[in-house]
Amino acid sequence: MTVAALAPYEFASRDRLENFHGKQLVYVWWEKHRMFSRPFVVALTPATPFRRLFEDYISTYAWHPDWPHIVWDQVIWQNGDEVFTPDFDASLAQNGIGHKDLIRFSTPGLDGIAGTGY
Amino acid sequence: MDMKVDKKLGLKERYALMTRDLAWETTYQPMDKVFPQVTYEGIKIHDWNAWEDPFRLTMDAYWKYQAEKERKLYAILDAFNQNNGHLSVTDARYINVLKLFLGSTPPLELMAARGFTNVGRHMVGAGPRVACLMQAVDEYRHFQTQVHSISNYxxxxxxxxxxxxxxxxxxxxxxxxxxxxxxxxxxxxxFMVAIGFAFEYVLTNILFVPFISGAAYNGDMAAMTVGFSAQSDEARHMTLGLECIKFMLEQDPDNLPIVQRWIDKWTWRGTRKLASVGMMMDYMLPKRIMSFKEAWEMYFEQNGAALFNDLARYGVKVPKCFVQTVAEKEHVTHQSWIGFYMKPDSTPFHTWIPEKDELDWLSEKYPNTFDKYYRPVLEHFDAQEKSGNRFNNKTAPMNCQVCISTIKFNDPDDPMKTLIRSKTYKGEKFHFCSLHCEEIFDAEPEKYIQAYISSHQVLQGNCAPEGVDTTAPDFEPGAHIAAYWRLDKAATGDFNGSEDQANFAAWRRQATSN
Structure with a gap:
């Protein structure tokens, strides 16, 4: 549907890629670890290696007591709903991660504080 | 010469002269050019005179009533302030309710005033025009009295x-x-369905529980009096909203699907807004009135259902979101509090973990969810704080494109999972907290792609204070955010150890001991 309006109603998206000056947005979420409340967002260049996203940002999840128990080769990574295997040394672009993509990861067997999802 | 004195006008006659008589058919310009906004939404009105005003209030009577109310209100505010009333509140944590209220509510009263001024200009009938004018003035007054009552704090x-x-x-x-x-x-x-009906009629009671009753329960006579003083206005506002719904539905059967879509949309948007209001009831009021869940059952499920039963004769159905709100009432306040608790550097009010007896109260009020999902993590936070490792999530949030809440609500089918819905529109991804928000987006995507999401604005380099060069190569988005917000460091952080906590205790000791 379109917006009912008295005049032509067309506007550019406020968060379109070009507004981020060469960077793109990436969201990250650790499933069933809701003490972090919501996914976080960062702006990185498409050439940023996935390893940097991991070491500089995803590692902030280390505050959770489940973090040291993660078996990394069992982790399930998803881009949106699609399962994928990130290449840590390849760039975001090479990993197929585009503007405003949501990277989620699940850690089987680790369901948060006392198994609550938190 | 004898003066001819007319007998005093009756209420009905006076109302007719002072309102309906103020409207006329324009002749210099056609009516549709003078009132261009009443047709483009698709609502068909055949007879503007069919609008009923149960209050029959005229502007002269309005001034008189309001002036009298405000004289009383300001006398009480003065007395409260002169007697150091701020030291009589239950404990200093309560004052954080006022801080959250001050940031979120009075500015919106001002927006409501602007909205009703606009609608008052554009409605064709004199009945709704005068009613909207009064509501606009009410909203300005509410803004002002709310700010005045809190300014002493x-x-x-x-x-x-x-x-x-x-x-x-x-x-x-x-x-x-x-x-x-x-x-x-x-x-x-x-606008009338959004604010007049969904907000003022369907959801307003939930808003008043923490603010008016909450103030009364916690010894804040200033805020309580402001609330009571506004209540007679609120009764008028609720009537205006309901009157508008009935008027549209009675005027033309084609109006029903449009009105229904707006009811669905705005009941949901209001519900999302109330998650943080409910959080005040469950977490921030030291002396609690009732749980958010109980308030939701009483004011939304029971009163709201009765209202929609009443509207069923027009073909109106209960809002689509009704079932989801019932399932969420046991979750949303806990999720909101965790969302604020984990950001101690980013709010001008304090957060804390409830005392043990308060956690017990929550366990009792939320037997299906609190112990199962929320109590263990709150106790974990508490233990960490006590060992010097207070939780501080420094990351920036992901927000819903429509309601702009952070995406933190659970999947209705699995409370352990966060629901995130995504879609691509014109080549760009958009994310939502719920199916209802996604449907609101689908109806008017061109509107919501313009949404202001503050974390994205920071990352675009738009949130730096004056004098900072955002094009400098070493510019770090986010580095200046506290200055951009003008966030006073003393106002942030955990309540335990805060300046407010120490001052309140010291001043109360002075007031009650030698």
């Missing part, structure tokens, strides 16, 4: 002085701002 406690600056900038105020921006940029009829 501002002399003693941190975090209140920059509320006007923060309103359009702070991350957690964006949801309320978006709510009113959405309403005020809609046409006059949608």
């Amino acid at each position: 501002n002399k003693y406690y941190n975090g209140m002085n920059e509320f006007a600056h923060q309103q359009s900038r702070m991350w957690y105020l964006s949801d309320g701002k978006s709510f009113f921006d959405d309403a005020i940029t809609a046409g006059p009829f949608e």
